[in-house]
Amino acid sequence: MLTVEGLDVAYGDFQVLWGAELRVDEGEIVCVLGPNGAGKSTLMNTISGLVKPRAGRVTFLDQRVDGLPAHRSAGHGLAHVLERRRLFPFLTVLDNVLLGSHNPRARSHRAETLERVEALFPVVRVRRAQLAHTLSGGEQQMVAIARGLMARPRLLMVDEPFLGLAPQVARDIGLLLRRIREEEGISVVFIEQNVEVALRLADRGYVLESGRTILSGPSAELLRSSEVKRIFLGDVAL
Numbered sequence: 001m002l003t004v005e006g007l008d009v010a011y012g013d014f015q016v017l018w019g020a021e022l023r024v025d026e027g028e029i030v031c032v033l034g035p036n037g038a039g040k041s042t043l044m045n046t047i048s049g050l051v052k053p054r055a056g057r058v059t060f061l062d063q064r065v066d067g068l069p070a071h072r073s074a075g076h077g078l079a080h081v082l083e084r085r086r087l088f089p090f091l092t093v094l095d096n097v098l099l100g101s102h103n104p105r106a107r108s109h110r111a112e113t114l115e116r117v118e119a120l121f122p123v124v125r126v127r128r129a130q131l132a133h134t135l136s137g138g139e140q141q142m143v144a145i146a147r148g149l150m151a152r153p154r155l156l157m158v159d160e161p162f163l164g165l166a167p168q169v170a171r172d173i174g175l176l177l178r179r180i181r182e183e184e185g186i187s188v189v190f191i192e193q194n195v196e197v198a199l200r201l202a203d204r205g206y207v208l209e210s211g212r213t214i215l216s217g218p219s220a221e222l223l224r225s226s227e228v229k230r231i232f233l234g235d236v237a238l
């Protein structure tokens with residue numbers, strides 16, 4: 001469904017990604033792991049067209065999408081929930097959510113999609129008239145994901161969905177990502193820094209270190225990997 005090959009990305013002279021790789025198949029939940037500054041957000045931002053790669057290719061549903069602007073990718077069925085959620089703080093929950101259905105393909109199904117999204121995220125209905133900035137962090141994350149779903153994506157990309165959330169809230173959001181896959185048939189890619197949290201939820205994972213994809217595989221395999229332990233837990237006493 002999504003293939004990223006040999007992706008090089010630089011901000012000016014500062015190269016951040018070096019031949020990064022990623023693949024997501026239909027119906028999969030895939031995580032991108034890696035320490036702070038590894039280039040995870042840059043990878044996702046390049047896939048969605050916010051950043052242009054210097055080299056490499058991004059193919060989504062058999063179409064080249066690298067170089068397409070982000071609003072076109074959304075039209076192609078790719079939704080991206082940015083790091084730190086990025087809601088409009090002084091718009092209501094409902095207005096924030098409806099902004100997700102801006103692309104022409106989604107707009108004509110808006111009412112029907114909203115109903116499905118509200119069934120998954122009751123907070124969207126219950127708090128519809130409330131200003132976004134007055135919600136808790138977990139509720140804001142739910143609204144941000146709900147907004148992404150309004151684009152009727154085939155693939156949902158979420159940058160650090162659990163960032164700053166209490167464990168119970170993070171668990172709820174993890175379960176919702178599962179339901180999005182199970183009930184809506186939408187594939188999911190998410191970024192996470194906690195290995196256990198990420199690999200419990202994902203089918204497969206990719207590990208980025210200093211801008212390179214150094215490891216990938218099924219979650220169970222990565223959980224056992226000494227390389228993963230080295231990167232995330234340090235060399236000490238292994």
Ligand SMILES: Nc1ncnc2c1ncn2[C@@H]1O[C@H](COP(=O)(O)OP(=O)(O)O)[C@@H](O)[C@H]1O
Pocket residue numbers: 011014016034035036037038039040041042043
């Ligand atoms: N817009 C930007 N301009 C310049 N450098 C950036 C920009 N965005 C990110 N970087 C740099 O690129 C590197 C990777 O950042 P990022 O992709 O955000 O990593 P991660 O999401 O894994 O923490 C970091 O060194 C960061 O400072």
Ligand SMILES: [Mg+2]
Pocket residue numbers: 040041042083159
């Ligand atoms: Mg990031």
